[in-house]
Amino acid sequence: MKVAIIGAGHVGSALGRSWAKAGHSIVYGVRNPGGGKTQPPMFSGVSSQLIPDAVRLGDVVVLATPWNATRDVVAALGDVKGKIIVDCTNPLALNSEGSLGLEVGSTTSGAEEIQKLAPTAHVAKAFNTYGWENFDNASYPGYGELKPVMFYCSDSDDAKDVVARLARDLGFEPVDTGGLGMARSLEPLALLWIRLAIREGRNPNFVWGVMRRASAS
C-alpha cells in the first residue's frame, strides 16, 4: 500500500519506519517538506510532500498530528472523498483539576469529530492506545501465541480491512471493536495506558493483550 502519513513526529516516524520494513511505500504529508520542525525519517522509498499532495498519492491517510491541530489539519487534507483516514490522535487536554483528560468528554470522541469534519471520508480509529515505541517494536517474546492487540473501530468495512492489515504488519493482533462510536472507549484506553506508563516511571514497554477462553458447553 501507499501510506500517506500526516505528521512526522514520534508516531508518524515510528509507523512509517515499521510499515516501510513491511513493504509499504510511505509518503509524509508535512507543512514544510523543505525543513519543518520535525523531519521525516529517512529510509528507502520515503518521500515528503505538502499535505494535500501526500493525500492524493496515498491509498490510505494516517493522521499523526496533535489533537489541537485537528481542525487545521483536516482542512489542509484537500479532497478526501472516499479516502480511508486512520486517526491515531488522542484528544488529550488538561482538565480543571490540572490532570490529563479527554477534551471531547464521553458523549463523542476525537474520531467522530474528525468524521464530522471530513464527512465523505471513511474514518477509522487505531494506533492510539500505546506509546510510539511500540509501533517501532511490537515484539513481546515469551507469551507463546499471544500477541499484543491493536484495537480499532470504524463504520466502514473497507477501512477496517486496511487497518487490520496495517496492524498485522506491525506485529499486532487486530481486534475489531465495532463502529466508530467505539472510539469513545479506545481514547480513554489511551489515557489509561499513559497514566500507567507514567506510574511505572515513564516505561512504555507494555501493551494490551486479550486472553480468550473457549466457552463452556
Ligand SMILES: NC(=O)c1ccc[n+]([C@@H]2O[C@H](COP(=O)([O-])OP(=O)(O)OC[C@H]3O[C@@H](n4cnc5c(N)ncnc54)[C@H](OP(=O)(O)O)[C@@H]3O)[C@@H](O)[C@H]2O)c1
Ligand atoms: N507520542 C505517542 O507515543 C503517541 C501514541 C499514540 C498516539 N499519539 C497521538 O498521536 C498524535 C501525534 O503525536 P506525536 O507524539 O507523534 O506528536 P509530535 O511528535 O509532536 O509530532 C506532531 C507532528 O504533527 C505536525 N503538526 C503539528 N501541527 C500541525 C499542523 N497544524 N498541520 C500539520 N502538521 C502539524 C508536526 O509538524 P511540524 O514539524 O511542522 O510542527 C509533527 O510532525 C497526537 O495526537 C498524540 O496524542 C501519540
